Amino acid sequence: MKLLLFFVPMVAALWVFFDSQKHGYSIGKGLLWAIGVFFAMIVFLPLYLVARRRKPQTSPFPSSRQDSPPTACFYCGRPYEGSPKLCPHCGQNLKF
Numbered sequence: 001m002k003l004l005l006f007f008v009p010m011v012a013a014l015w016v017f018f019d020s021q022k023h024g025y026s027i028g029k030g031l032l033w034a035i036g037v038f039f040a041m042i043v044f045l046p047l048y049l050v051a052r053r054r055k056p057q058t059s060p061f062p063s064s065r066q067d068s069p070p071t072a073c074f075y076c077g078r079p080y081e082g083s084p085k086l087c088p089h090c091g092q093n094l095k096f
Contacts, residue, residue: 013038016048023052 020030036044
């Protein structure tokens with residue numbers, strides 16, 4: 001029975017630590033959440049579950065696509081995306 005009182009908080013603390021890493025928390029903050037869950041699970045586990053929903057998930061890999069608004073061609077006025085050398089619509093040189 002005493003082993004169970006140690007095992008359940010340990011498993012919950014490990015889950016919180018690894019889950020916090022997946023949700024973008026730093027190692028230090030994840031470790032603090034895990035320690036809190038281990039020693040006072042009834043308080044810190046619900047707090048972590050609420051705080052985890054508010055934190056936006058970030059990707060560890062940078063986005064290769066640029067989310068910039070389309071630029072209008074100086075010559076024909078039609079929008080284009082990215083930074084091409086020539087306008088995809090009228091063929092004018094866009095690089096000066």
